[in-house]
Amino acid sequence: MKTKGKVLREGVHRIKESGVFDIRSEALPTWCPGCGYFGIHQGLNNCIQKLGLAHHKVVIVSGIGCAGRSLFFTRTYGLHTVHGRTLPVATGVKTANPELTVFAVGGDGDGLAIGGGHLPHVARRNVNVNYLLFDNSIYGLTKGQPSPSSPVGMKSKASPSGTIDKPLNATLLALTYGASFVARLFAGDPDSICRALIEGVQHPGFSIFHIYTSCVTFDKEFKTWANLKKWVHPLPQDHDPSNLRQAFDRVLDDEFSVGIIYKRTDIDK
């Protein structure tokens, strides 16, 4: 009979052999079991591996929040900044050394509340930064306050009578601000995330990946896995990502279709 320790050791060995730790750092993620961020993180790691990017030429810049911790779990250069300032810092990194592949990572609070003023400007400058916006519509790290994308009526310790502010739609904002590559994705589908990231990294301009995900600890009602699985569906086959007007229509009509919503094709490399 195998002892428990032996089973674990063998398991770890098998995982190491699989090459996961080529890109995954050995630090244990700080996310709760079941958190959607595992899926996003896997998509990101797979993208770096599949593109064959040299790890020392990749920089992940992140903000504050659960999403901000991602960079500690990946073997690339990382810059964990302050709350909300991910995009300007990433702008500095990319402008200083264009040979680096730069990912910016942050949550809905980081990117839509405190850092909401930076998104329009990184979009209009079209800096070649790949921005992953983890949107679980809640402040997880501070234990469950409403975020700018929380639904009206959301009850929490900070909003016992329910919120009254209308939620922001990050995809719609990105289109409005002139982002040249806009994808909307679902944390439950790491393969799609990986595919979209690969296309976004190859896109010669600013790319935003608005990723619906779930906070299993503090959100038991709204963006639960069960609800997200029910709501999320792929973009229709005939969606033309080069058509901005169609992209707007799609996003206005349908909050939960996922895929590459818009991609500007006329950018000089």
Place this chain on the structure above:
Amino acid sequence: MPVVDVTVEVCGMAGDGTIAAGGLINEAMSDGGFSVLAFDSYPAEIRGFGRCVTRSRIGNEEIVALEDKTHVLISLNDEQARSRVPFLSENSMIFFDSNPAVYVREDKSLVSELDPEAILFGMPFNDIATASAGTTRGRNLTALGCFAAICGAPPDLFRAVIIRKFKSKGEKVLQTNLRSFDAGFDYALENFSNRIKSIFLISDKVGGPKKVLLSGNQAIGKAAIDAGLKLYFGYPITPATPIMEYLATHLPALGGRVIQMEDEIASIGAVLGSYYAGTRAMTATSGPGFALMTELITHGVMAEIPAVIINAQRGGPSTGLPTKTEQSDLHAAVFGGPGDSPRIVVAPSNVAECYHYTVKSFQLAEKYQTPVILLADFYLDNRVENLPMPEASESEKSGSNVLPENSLKGSYRRYEITESGISPRALPGMEGFIFSATGLEHTQTGVPDYSPENHMLMTEKRHRKITGALGDLPSPEEFSSGGKLDVGVIGWGSTFGSILEAVTTARNRGLLVGGLKITSIFPFHESVIRAFMNRCSEILIPELNYVGQLANLIGYIHSKDVVRLNRVTGTPFPPSAILEKIEYLVQVGNE
């Protein structure tokens, strides 16, 4: 040649061409071999019908400060110029429009305010300009022509400057200005021939080392370029904007870029990102913008990322007095932001130092892997001095990155505890040194860690590093005859010029007085300052802030209370106010 030391003012309403006229005087006098120190004051509103005043001190000896009194006043608008009357010296010379476009009641006129001793030169600027050039637009040049003629300045000196300034604006504009100037000059010669004074004959120093007129802001911009600046990120704010504009003009041709960001937070964020990737970058701002930057500045402290930040101070708090001078951001620069966050703060005191301390900031930032804040102030940023073109040696400009040795590959610890506190810094793109930088407290390898021992060790490391920077920071400079002193005057920033002027005058009067200039604000040379203080009976610290921020920082070193001399008038510190206090302290000490 007799000593020339004359302060000339041009005063008008916004839109009168006041600042332009003052600028032409500075250039002509500099070309003539004189020393020039000039400072303009203008309203925060573009066309707010506010008062514009240029003050230029012109002399044939070195000039370190503006004088309190004005010897020559050129009025382009009597209503505005009336406010300048209290600042006039005895027997001052007044140039004014004897037939202005808008009638001025006699009891509201400039002349009615003047001391009877004043020497008046009333000429119809408007009429002369119109008769010569068909427009009143060159009226300020007409006034200059009158001034040049009466003061005995060679007209070609001015003509050359006018051509240099206006030739790019087209022949018509150039001719209008030249004709207006000539007409004023000729009118004055003809009508005041018996009152010509030979004040500004060409100085005997002409032909000496070639001098250029530079503002503090221009010197900072030039220094940044000479130091190899590649990226400037900024947001417009008075009085720092001219730095961005200077760089926008000159940096792109050298392969660099100026990027106007959405706010000051984004500006410092991008500077940190750029330095993290190993590229020299800078931002410049003033108090309100600096306040916004403080969180990210402490991120630079914590994650040990270099940054160069210019804080061109203005009157505060809040929006404060955007176009007035003050030295009230010292506390914010040294202590601003969360936590124990030591950083390097330097403060130049004249235009040449603006250049050299900016160059130095880049080296300090890289070597000590920390934000470096250069504190300038409105009076320093916008004053103009003529000086030999400042240049930096190769060693001053060279890179000072502390990179990890190849042997550390695989075992590299980004935040290794070292004796100096400096840990080798790897840059993204370097293979074998992957690490994460974070604003969270972290271990030597950069992993977040909040254990008590670790926070103690890392906090000590960061402080040790900054204390160690003292070795690379210029020591305070003393201006005295040495030995025991009755009064020692300590100062910083633009105020030091006024202190030096007052100390020099006091010493010439036989008083035992000395000055100590502090340019390294943090860390500061405690032992040098203590040695100076120990030789002085009284320590006087004049500052343009209300509480005495430098006095708060270093006052504890003295064995008794330091004497503070604080002003928040929004104007440069007058040397006479410092001299008065020095004389008082000497007198009280002797009683």
